[in-house]
Amino acid sequence: MKIATWNVNSLNIRMPQLAPWVAEAQPDVLCLQETKCVDENFPVDALRELGYESEFIGQKSYNGVAILSKFPIIDVQKNFLDDNDESPKRMISATVNGIKIVNTYIPNGTDLWTDKFTFKLDWLLRLRRYFDDLCDAGRDVLLCGDFNVAMEDLDVWSVPRWTGKLHFSMPERAAMFNVKQWGFTDLFRHLNGNVQEFSWWDYRAGAWQNNHGLRIDHIWTSPSLTAKSKSCVIDKTPRFLEKPSDHTPVVAEFEI
């Protein structure tokens, strides 16, 4: 079973790239972030023609997450239980083939110690509480998405450039580490050792051309699911296309 995560930066504008990518990569489950698509406009039929059922929660212009699956999707939860209609649409969870999948678009934070930054830190506390309250660390649990946090030195193209900066600051990494402490393994790092690969390159300042990237898109797994993992790769091919998303997919394969 193959599970992928991809921040598409607008699903509707990316459909012409998503369709051939899924035809080639053939993920059984594809978790999307930044769909920027209200539920009424979600391309359910087009995705069904590609072989996927969809569960989604979106809003106008910003945010939005979805789980696409070739297998039945059950026990869907959209956003946290203490969210309301005005809350940004950043989380969707569901069970597919016995795996509890939690797909997150973790807040960007904008700038250190702004309101949006403290919202990010608080959101990560709530994410940890979600696992404490509603998930069993002894089961197959997968947390994935655009985390907007690079966890280690190897995950940024330049440590001096990023030290203390948004996406790599200590408070963000500590908040993310607290989530990890629930029982997660960073699957890409676990299976690939100390390689340096990135999943996001800023559109600006020639970041892609200079490989000035960050690894901020992640697949984290609970112990029983880690034991069933076979591979975890970052597929850079969509980032080479004209008008790409600034993120590229991360794909994991399991013996399930």
Add this chain to the structure above:
DNA sequence: ATGGTAGATACTCTA
């Protein structure tokens, strides 16, 4: 200290 680009929206915000 600032700007560089992209997307959605409607002349600005978010990333």
